Amino acid sequence: MSDLSSILPSFPLEPYSKLLQTLDHHCITTADLLSRDPVVLSSLTSIPILDIRRLSASISHHLQTSLLSTRRSLSTLPAPTLISTLDDALDDALAGGFPTGYISEITAPSGAGKTQLLLSLLLAVQMAPPRGSARSALYITTEAPLPTSRLAHILAVHPVLRAYNAVHPPARRVSLDRIAAAATPDIESQHHVLAFQVPVLIERLGVGLLVLDSVAANYRAEFARGSGALARRAADLAELGHMLRALARKYNIAVVVANQVADRFAPDTPVLGMTQAAALPPALSLSDHDGQAWGRPAPEPAEQKGIAALQLDHQQRFFTGWGDDPAQLGSDGLKTPALGLVWATQLALRVALVVKPVYGNKENDEGIKSSWRRWMKVVFAPHVAGARRGVERAVEYEIVASGVRGVGSLRV
DSSP states (O other), X not given: OTTHHHHOTTSOOGGGHHHHHHHHHTTOOHHHHHHSOHHHHHHHHOOOHHHHHHHHHHHHHHHHHHHHHHHHHHHTOOOOOEEOOSOHHHHHHTTTSEETTSEEEEEOOTTSOHHHHHHHHHHHTTSOXXXXXXXXXXXXXXXXXXXXXXXXXHHHXXXXXXXXXXXXXXXXXXXXXXXXXXXXXXXXXXXXXXXXXXXXXXXXXXXXXXEEXXXXXXXXXHOOSSHHHHHHHHHHHHHHHHHHHHHHHHHTOXXXXXXXXXXXXXXXXXXXXXXXXXXXXXXXXXXOTTXXXXXXXXOOOHHHHHHHHTSHHHHGGGTSSSSSOHHHHOTTOOEEETTHHHHHTTOSEEEEEEEEEOOSOOBOTTSOBOOEEEEEEEEEOSSSOOOOSTTTTOEEEEEETTEEXXXXXXXX
16 A cells, blocks of 8 residues: 555545555555455455445545546646747647647657757747747756757757847846756666656746656666566556656646657558458468459458457557558558557657658758658647648658758758
8 A cells, every 4th residue: 555645645644554554565555445345355464344444435535535626726727838849830730839737759760850859849948938938947868968069059050049049138048057957877766856856946947848858768678578577667657657747737847758669560550541351462262163262352250350440550550650651651661659558648749750761862952962851740639630641741850950940941
């Protein structure tokens, strides 16, 4: 029952201290107490059945009261502020930017520009609305340190930032002094920083944006394979999502996390809008004596098609950002954001940065060969519709000296 204090911080523990110690000794969680038969729990812990029922009823009552108070507090939350990307084309796709009060994710393969976009957000949050919230930023890294030289370069050359600083006094200008950074090289330090140090820094520095770069690094390094390790990782991810959501709602800040991707090997996954049989290679039917069935898809029971539509291999195309139209992204374009479905359920907004190679000798106006094309794709969001199949309604962008810029935007 050690998890009771985190689930219900206002629950009075003193009247049930002995019961809670006994339940904790037998590894009984709050979920076990509320879901399992009191007779079974009594036989496991030697606690009287009436005491278990009394404790369970008290926890249920406090949970209902807590839900009602949470609903009332949510109705009085301030309207979310949008944090700009400092590019009009990208902001239009996001209906203004990344909203406060939610967990947002930027997921992309290496070299797509995740860090470049995050650096733009660290500077934009310091601007007054509608570009930012006139507050500071906090950058938590799990891998490489904050690239301050690149950050200073963007601040010096970006036209929006230069124009903003030119008309505002020094105390309100965008600067590196209003960006705090912390390193969390393992899960234990990450949990400690988010639970204890981040709330203090938010109140002391007036933080309006919390960036976690990247969310997958520590979990990939510290968890082994196997069902038991995956179950523990899922519980840790749910706890991380709970902490970040609580910070976003309590302080009305934008929480933006960077996530890595992995290759998806699913050559037999059907394309959206096609049946399972139509997407598979033709099967030869030896039972047809007239020889006219050669090369036709083997018939598939209707119930098997229905079950396939509910499988993760089919459903993940709708929330990962890749796979909804493999024909447009190429045969090697299928990616899956790290940490899987458990982490996806913790997010309110997911942005996928799609990268596609370009073959040839096409040159841009700086005289450098262009070998990649990049798109920013809104997969799902609480305030704007997601992009359609492939890169339809996605915004093509490029990485330049001033950061991330939509293709067709004003040249810097």
